[in-house]
Amino acid sequence: MKFREFEGEVEEIVAESCRASGYKDFEADVSLPPNDEYGDLASAVPIRVAKRSGQKPGDVAVTIASKAIEFAKKSKYVGSVSPHRGGYLNFSINAPRFIADSVSDIASGDLGAERKAGEKIAIEHTNVNPNKALHIGHARNLVLGDSLVRVMRYLGHKVQALNYVDDSGAQVADIIVGFRFLGLPDEAPEGVKYDVYCGDSVYAKVNQEYAKNPSLKEKQSFVLKEIEKGSGEYADYTRAIVRRILDSQLSTCWRLGATYDLLNWESQLVHSKMWEKIFETLKKIGYVKYQDLGENKGCWVIPDAETGEEKVVVRSDGTVVYVAKDIPYAAWKLGLSNDPFGYEVYADDQPGGVLYSTTLEGKKSGVHFGNAELAISVIDTRQSYLQRIVAKVLDKLHEGASRRYMHRSYEVVSLSKKTASAIGFEIEGEFAHMSGRKGLYVNVDTMLGKLKEKAKVETRKRNLAESDEWVDAVAEAVAVAALRYELLKQDPDKMIVFDMEEALRFQGDTGPYLLYTYARARRILDKTEGKPRVNLASAAKLTTKKEIQLAKKMSMLDISASTAGEYLSPKEIARFSHDLAVAFNEFYEGVPVNKEPDPELRDARLALVDASSRVLAESMRLMGVPVKDRI
RNA sequence: GGGCCCGUAGCCCAGCACGGAUAGGGCGUCAGCCUCCGAAGCUGAAGUGCGAAAGCUCAGAGACCGUGGGUUCGAAUCCCACCGGGCCCGCCA
Numbered sequence: 265m266k267f268r269e270f271e272g273e274v275e276e277i278v279a280e281s282c283r284a285s286g287y288k289d290f291e292a293d294v295s296l297p298p299n300d301e302y303g304d305l306a307s308a309v310p311i312r313v314a315k316r317s318g319q320k321p322g323d324v325a326v327t328i329a330s331k332a333i334e335f336a337k338k339s340k341y342v343g344s345v346s347p348h349r350g351g352y353l354n355f356s357i358n359a360p361r362f363i364a365d366s367v368s369d370i371a372s373g374d375l376g377a378e379r380k381a382g383e384k385i386a387i388e389h390t391n392v393n394p395n396k397a398l399h400i401g402h403a404r405n406l407v408l409g410d411s412l413v414r415v416m417r418y419l420g421h422k423v424q425a426l427n428y429v430d431d432s433g434a435q436v437a438d439i440i441v442g443f444r445f446l447g448l449p450d451e452a453p454e455g456v457k458y459d460v461y462c463g464d465s466v467y468a469k470v471n472q473e474y475a476k477n478p479s480l481k482e483k484q485s486f487v488l489k490e491i492e493k494g495s496g497e498y499a500d501y502t503r504a505i506v507r508r509i510l511d512s513q514l515s516t517c518w519r520l521g522a523t524y525d526l527l528n529w530e531s532q533l534v535h536s537k538m539w540e541k542i543f544e545t546l547k548k549i550g551y552v553k554y555q556d557l558g559e560n561k562g563c564w565v566i567p568d569a570e571t572g573e574e575k576v577v578v579r580s581d582g583t584v585v586y587v588a589k590d591i592p593y594a595a596w597k598l599g600l601s602n603d604p605f606g607y608e609v610y611a612d613d614q615p616g617g618v619l620y621s622t623t624l625e626g627k628k629s630g631v632h633f634g635n636a637e638l639a640i641s642v643i644d645t646r647q648s649y650l651q652r653i654v655a656k657v658l659d660k661l662h663e664g665a666s667r668r669y670m671h672r673s674y675e676v677v678s679l680s681k682k683t684a685s686a687i688g689f690e691i692e693g694e695f696a697h698m699s700g701r702k703g704l705y706v707n708v709d710t711m712l713g714k715l716k717e718k719a720k721v722e723t724r725k726r727n728l729a730e731s732d733e734w735v736d737a738v739a740e741a742v743a744v745a746a747l748r749y750e751l752l753k754q755d756p757d758k759m760i761v762f763d764m765e766e767a768l769r770f771q772g773d774t775g776p777y778l779l780y781t782y783a784r785a786r787r788i789l790d791k792t793e794g795k796p797r798v799n800l801a802s803a804a805k806l807t808t809k810k811e812i813q814l815a816k817k818m819s820m821l822d823i824s825a826s827t828a829g830e831y832l833s834p835k836e837i838a839r840f841s842h843d844l845a846v847a848f849n850e851f852y853e854g855v856p857v858n859k860e861p862d863p864e865l866r867d868a869r870l871a872l873v874d875a876s877s878r879v880l881a882e883s884m885r886l887m888g889v890p891v892k893d894r895i
Numbered sequence: 896g897g898g899c900c901c902g903u904a905g906c907c908c909a910g911c912a913c914g915g916a917u918a919g920g921g922c923g924u925c926a927g928c929c930u931c932c933g934a935a936g937c938u939g940a941a942g943u944g945c946g947a948a949a950g951c952u953c954a955g956a957g958a959c960c961g962u963g964g965g966u967u968c969g970a971a972u973c974c975c976a977c978c979g980g981g982c983c984c985g986c987c988a
Contacts, residue, residue, distance in 0.1 A: 298915095649984060784936080849936060
């Protein structure tokens, strides 16, 4: 997009004019000034030069500026250069040319980043145990992961979105225990989602019973052993139940706008024997060691050179611990071991395209997964230690492999005191961590329901003539927008203390604000007699600060997205979208479009509305925030 | 005991990667703006001066950036220590 081109020119000018002034080896750093009264881009290079040469920064700035002014004459988008006595070089943009070019690029559909040779990237996210419905903590994972998938694709990478299903763990076994040993019905009551039923009723009930009746725990280990076998009555039954719960979870994921390319099953990973091969290699190189005495007697362990501690990977009974399942999964993603899987269609009705599943039956379906150049795992921060162990082991399998394995960690979502109280838990501090066992959580479906209810009221108020179906569809979009944006905009390193009341806000820095802004822009375009078109002459009439601000902002999407990709930080897109929406609303309130008497100027403004709304829609798409023409 | 993360207005958050020009938003509070392209929005913080008006000009709420040191011409940003909060360090997943 054009702002980046402008930036490139400025960098070039700074570098050339430094050289021409006899200042060598200075990085031509360019940044946005704190205030646009200084200009549209600035460089602090004179300060650095002055530091080395002992001159005054302001004098250096004048010297370099005199050269820069000459170089700028050849440039396309640099309007003027001026030195600042504090030691800055300030560059202003050639607004008419910049706006005319930006608008026509965007109007022709060019919303993308500079296409580089895309990498093959595997992004793992969601990974919810198939025994319960998604709660808002899982939603944070999903939103982060799915937005990363979208951003990476926008940047031109070839992305595989992976969802890991732990279909053989204790949590699944608990559901089976409930059905088979506590006599709980394996059908949900009328009107209750299957995953909600299993999580809210079955899982909670089974855990209560464990506390009362410890012998029930033996049933759990019995079920686990049966599942492990992979065949037989219990294994088959579990497979069917897992599938029902998973499908129910997937409907929620899809509702949130997240889709996947492949499901990886833990049971298949275990049966694939990948671990056994890796284990042999690790034994051969002496990285895993057998302990014949001490507290880890009878176990295979890997040492941690830094802490001097060791991590058990194979228990004394020969079974593997959790991290030893993550290692082959990571190795498979990066193509560090042979691919034991076939691939088959799991769902062809997924909104974003076919969802595949691994299989050990050998069917390939003509598709390929794994073998990625980069693997990103969206996993909460509590697993950072284990993820570091996985990375270290990868390095032992293949020199430097850990550089291609990235853990996108994030803090958990907890509940505010008020919200905990609203669902029947009186707590000590200001917030409480969610707990599936205790039943202390807010389900995604519940939250979307509340958001939608409120959105319906708000939407109906503004659209008295519309059908119920129409209002429903809009309210659904508003609900999803509100939740996704809320979970995405905050830094992943910060805990979200979720408060129901606050999350129900549709004003200010929220998803619905973006939807509203887009609809506002569409309204202008729908009502107009004019045509969105602009040329150099009419662009020159766009002279107000609000118009220029909007034009600049809209052509920075690619810059924000690059940052988001580089730092695995999709909240950059949230900042961008909000800034763009603010710029649009200020423009909207500040200058007339359809009421503008000068038809040339009106059309130029229309073109600006058209282009900026396209960019807004694209940035919303990158966050998985739905877009509606009217709300 | 070892390690990771967080601490910025009454509340919630940006900014920290790459040190630089008046620390940005949102909520809330208060005051305005719908006969004027959608008020899920915008403007302002009793205002001053110029002007017929659009508007311009000046002024202008809320922050010891957890605390204390250090590095630097310059620190919210880098380094160290401490305080407060959260998390992890399992033959659970």
